[in-house]
Amino acid sequence: xxxxxxxxxxxxxxxxxAYLKEENRILREKLGQKRILLNxxxxxxxxxxxxxxxxxxRVLRPGHAGAHLPGRHG
Numbered sequence: 001x002x003x004x005x006x007x008x009x010x011x012x013x014x015x016x017x018a019y020l021k022e023e024n025r026i027l028r029e030k031l032g033q034k035r036i037l038l039n040x041x042x043x044x045x046x047x048x049x050x051x052x053x054x055x056x057x058r059v060l061r062p063g064h065a066g067a068h069l070p071g072r073h074g
Contacts (some may be wrong), residue, residue, distance in 0.1 A: 038046070050056060
């Protein structure tokens with residue numbers, strides 16, 4: 001029973017991720033070639049969410065906009 005519930009939850013999560021990825025693709029299409037400019041607060045929110053999930057946010061990777069946040073040495 002536990003395996004069935006875990007499988008169902010995993011499938012639900014994968015469907016949610018697929019939906020969010022497609023939503024991001026559509027929003028980026030609408031945006032065109034314009035850059036997405038984030039303020040410091042938004043960058044910190046993304047960094048915080050990524051840290052919770054064990055990820056490294058794209059906005060903080062070298063070469064990306066926002067790679068040098070104030071107070072961050074890297």
